[in-house]
Amino acid sequence: MQEIVQYLFSGITTGAVYAVIAVGLSMLYSSTELINFAHGEFVMIGALAMVTLWVRIGLPLPVAMTGAVAAGCLLGLVFERFAIRTARNPEPITLIIITVGASIFLKGVAMIIWGKDPFSMPSFSSHESIEIFGAALLPQSIWIVTAALVLAGGIHLFLKQTLTGKAMVACAVNKKAAWLSGIPSEKMGILAFGISAGCGAVAGIFIAPITMSSYDMGTLLGIKGFCAAMIGGLGSLWGAFAGGLLLGILESLGAGLISSGLKDAIAFVLLLLILYIRPGGLFAAKEAKRF
Amino acid sequence: MKQKHLVLAMLVTSLLILPVSGAMAANVYKIGGIFSVTGRASFLGDPEKKTMEMMVEQINAAGGIDGHMLEAVIYDSEGDPAKAVSAVNKLIHKDKVIAIIGPSTTPTTLAVVNFTKRANVPLISCAAGIKITTPVDPWVFKTAQSDLLAVAAVYQQMKAAGIKKIGILTVSNAYGESGKKQLLGQAEKFGIQVILNESFGAKDTDTTTQLAKIKAAGPDAIVCWGTNPGPAVVAKNAKQLKIDIPLYQSHGVGSPKFIELAGDAANGNILPTGKILVTSLLDDSDPQKKVLQDYQNAYENKFSGNVSGFGGYAYDAVNLLAGALKGSNGDKQKIRDNLEATKGYVGATGEFNFTPQDHNGLSPDAFVMVEIKDGIWTLLK
Numbered sequence: 001m002q003e004i005v006q007y008l009f010s011g012i013t014t015g016a017v018y019a020v021i022a023v024g025l026s027m028l029y030s031s032t033e034l035i036n037f038a039h040g041e042f043v044m045i046g047a048l049a050m051v052t053l054w055v056r057i058g059l060p061l062p063v064a065m066t067g068a069v070a071a072g073c074l075l076g077l078v079f080e081r082f083a084i085r086t087a088r089n090p091e092p093i094t095l096i097i098i099t100v101g102a103s104i105f106l107k108g109v110a111m112i113i114w115g116k117d118p119f120s121m122p123s124f125s126s127h128e129s130i131e132i133f134g135a136a137l138l139p140q141s142i143w144i145v146t147a148a149l150v151l152a153g154g155i156h157l158f159l160k161q162t163l164t165g166k167a168m169v170a171c172a173v174n175k176k177a178a179w180l181s182g183i184p185s186e187k188m189g190i191l192a193f194g195i196s197a198g199c200g201a202v203a204g205i206f207i208a209p210i211t212m213s214s215y216d217m218g219t220l221l222g223i224k225g226f227c228a229a230m231i232g233g234l235g236s237l238w239g240a241f242a243g244g245l246l247l248g249i250l251e252s253l254g255a256g257l258i259s260s261g262l263k264d265a266i267a268f269v270l271l272l273l274i275l276y277i278r279p280g281g282l283f284a285a286k287e288a289k290r291f
Numbered sequence: 292m293k294q295k296h297l298v299l300a301m302l303v304t305s306l307l308i309l310p311v312s313g314a315m316a317a318n319v320y321k322i323g324g325i326f327s328v329t330g331r332a333s334f335l336g337d338p339e340k341k342t343m344e345m346m347v348e349q350i351n352a353a354g355g356i357d358g359h360m361l362e363a364v365i366y367d368s369e370g371d372p373a374k375a376v377s378a379v380n381k382l383i384h385k386d387k388v389i390a391i392i393g394p395s396t397t398p399t400t401l402a403v404v405n406f407t408k409r410a411n412v413p414l415i416s417c418a419a420g421i422k423i424t425t426p427v428d429p430w431v432f433k434t435a436q437s438d439l440l441a442v443a444a445v446y447q448q449m450k451a452a453g454i455k456k457i458g459i460l461t462v463s464n465a466y467g468e469s470g471k472k473q474l475l476g477q478a479e480k481f482g483i484q485v486i487l488n489e490s491f492g493a494k495d496t497d498t499t500t501q502l503a504k505i506k507a508a509g510p511d512a513i514v515c516w517g518t519n520p521g522p523a524v525v526a527k528n529a530k531q532l533k534i535d536i537p538l539y540q541s542h543g544v545g546s547p548k549f550i551e552l553a554g555d556a557a558n559g560n561i562l563p564t565g566k567i568l569v570t571s572l573l574d575d576s577d578p579q580k581k582v583l584q585d586y587q588n589a590y591e592n593k594f595s596g597n598v599s600g601f602g603g604y605a606y607d608a609v610n611l612l613a614g615a616l617k618g619s620n621g622d623k624q625k626i627r628d629n630l631e632a633t634k635g636y637v638g639a640t641g642e643f644n645f646t647p648q649d650h651n652g653l654s655p656d657a658f659v660m661v662e663i664k665d666g667i668w669t670l671l672k
Contacts, residue, residue, distance in 0.1 A: 006503035006532070014497045116331070118520040120552040129531040136499070136532050211496035212520035212552055220494045252500045260489040260501045261463065 006135035007256035015248020016144035017207045021225030022240035023152045024199030030235040031168040031192040038103035040222020042197045046072045046204025047213035051119045069201045076197020080190045110215040118214035140209050147206045152237045233281025323382035324365035325393035332370040335395040338602030341594050346609040356616045368394050372402035379403040383410045389621050392608045404431050413627045417604035424650040432650045434607040436657045441542045442473040444563040444658035446481035454512045458487040458505035462517030470516035499528045512536050518543035523552035530556040550666050563658040565600040572670045578637045586639050603639030
């Protein structure tokens with residue numbers, strides 16, 4: 001019994017990591033219909049920038065966090081301006097391949113700046129784990145879950161309640177029509193990238209104390225985040241959040257109750273099953289199209 | 292007609308030159324080196340290349356071997372088996388070396404052995420993989436310790452500490468799989484029972500599930516087999532779960548980086564490591580102590596940066612080869628025979644005793660067990 005609670009807590013810790021990444025991916029998809037395979041790299045940049053600003057330079061925690069998020073946002077803007085917008089033929093598939101290329105490029109640049117060794121970072125709050133039913137829960141997991149909730153909630157409000165947010169969704173539905181009705185669609189695109197990259201950086205900052213940060217941490221996290229977003233239904237922020245937690249818990253229960261060697265396999269088989277039964281994801285609207 | 296003359300002239304001149312250059316080459320022993328100087332495994336290849344150059348310089352300064360100077364031809368494999376193969380072909384056919392040191396990694400070594408075997412060139416690899424010297428090939432030797440010995444060293448220590456039941460947690464890559472095979476294979480010999488056998492991904496961010504499972508099974512100790520950063524995550528998670536049984540790590544984390552990554556959680560971890568990491572802690576009676584100090588001083592005077600166990604593999608390879616070259620007159624068969632007959636060479640890695648059945652020549656004594664206490668290594672007796 002005690003182990004099962006522990007597996008659940010472990011699942012929530014990893015699941016929260018996936019969730020916070022999935023939220024950023026889902027946000028970009030719901031405002032540009034683009035899947036950014038370089039998203040994991042923004043997570044990595046956020047984490048490594050945090051290592052530099054907080055651990056190396058020794059800035060106060062809030063300042064370092066703001067700086068790392070700003071670095072992520074800025075990089076997202078530069079990425080949109082120089083890689084995405086310059087594409088001659090903006091078919092979705094072309095853009096997706098550009099993001100794959102950008103991910104390789106960013107990884108290489110990070111390797112040159114930070115080197116190949118991993119870095120570790122202390123937790124934001126006390127080290128001691130909290131004991132509930134004899135199982136240990138890390139304080140940092142609570143931080144991550146909170147970060148994911150705040151991000152998802154904030155973006156939800158932004159897209160549904162503000163004019164800029166609504167304009168952004170309009171661009172995703174039909175870029176030309178939005179442009180005709182006076183929405184600066186290019187600006188919306190660049191804004192969406194900035195926000196999404198910032199979300200990635202936030203994810204990196206919060207998960208860095210749990211994982212080790214290194215130049216190649218992003219790729220796998222990006223893929224897991226993508227799976228989480230798929231489980232929840234791409235474009236649904238709450239779906240992405242729930243999908244992340246679900247994937248983490250499935251992995252952990254799979255490893256604990258069946259075999260840790262088959263951990264990833266179990267999670268991916270379940271992913272396939274979910275997509276087979278509900279192709280749009282668990283929380284997507286019934287029809288394939290969201291709008 | 293003119294062209295024919297030209298060809299003839301060239302042939303004649305080349306015939307005249309060839310014996311001369313051949314005679315000159317006899318004065319110099321050309322030895323080859325292939326190391327992963329750049330790329331992912333540069334932490335292995337870079338100190339190995341520097342060490343080989345330094346050693347050749349030292350040997351030449353002392354008058355060479357039987358009056359023959361050494362010449363080192365070193366190529367960079369970039370950790371890529373394909374590049375290692377092209378380097379080995381260049382060494383054998385173009386440079387015509389009489390022996391080769393390297394490559395640095397197991398995959399690159401396994402890629403080149405077929406070529407050196409066919410050309411009957413002795414090869415002394417600096418890689419750890421046990422497949423390199425099992426089954427033994429007459430022409431292939433290696434200086435790095437195998438997993439086999441690391442596991443034996445861990446089990447010896449456990450036996451002495453009265454540990455009977457263990458849970459193992461290995462990384463799911465070639466390093467972890469090889470470690471797992473040895474851990475499971477040798478357990479019985481030391482009277483140890485592996486009660487749970489779990490694994491984790493090289494990039495996993497959390498291993499508390501596996502650790503909780505092992506904890507619930509109630510072993511006397513946990514063995515984690517991986518290279519950074521995974522084992523640091525395991526150490527941190529074990530501390531978070533308040534696991535109070537000993538945590539053993541592999542020699543793969545034997546660097547200050549591990550202590551930096553795991554922080555407080557590294558304290559109390561026990562691991563096998565080459566002696567080079569703890570030279571100053573060794574007993575003065577340890578024959579390796581002086582060798583290690585000499586190597587360390589020479590290396591650190593010549594290059595910036597600290598000496599590492601990896602450079603030690605090349606140090607031993609060059610010394611073993613230099614010993615085998617004595618009286619060989621540059622004959623490859625003789626060099627090989629001399630190598631195989633090497634006994635009692637005390638090097639940076641350990642004491643080498645080659646036999647026709649053992650081309651690694653080391654014993655578990657090549658490892659010492661250390662415990663991390665307050666962020667520094669302490670020797671376990």
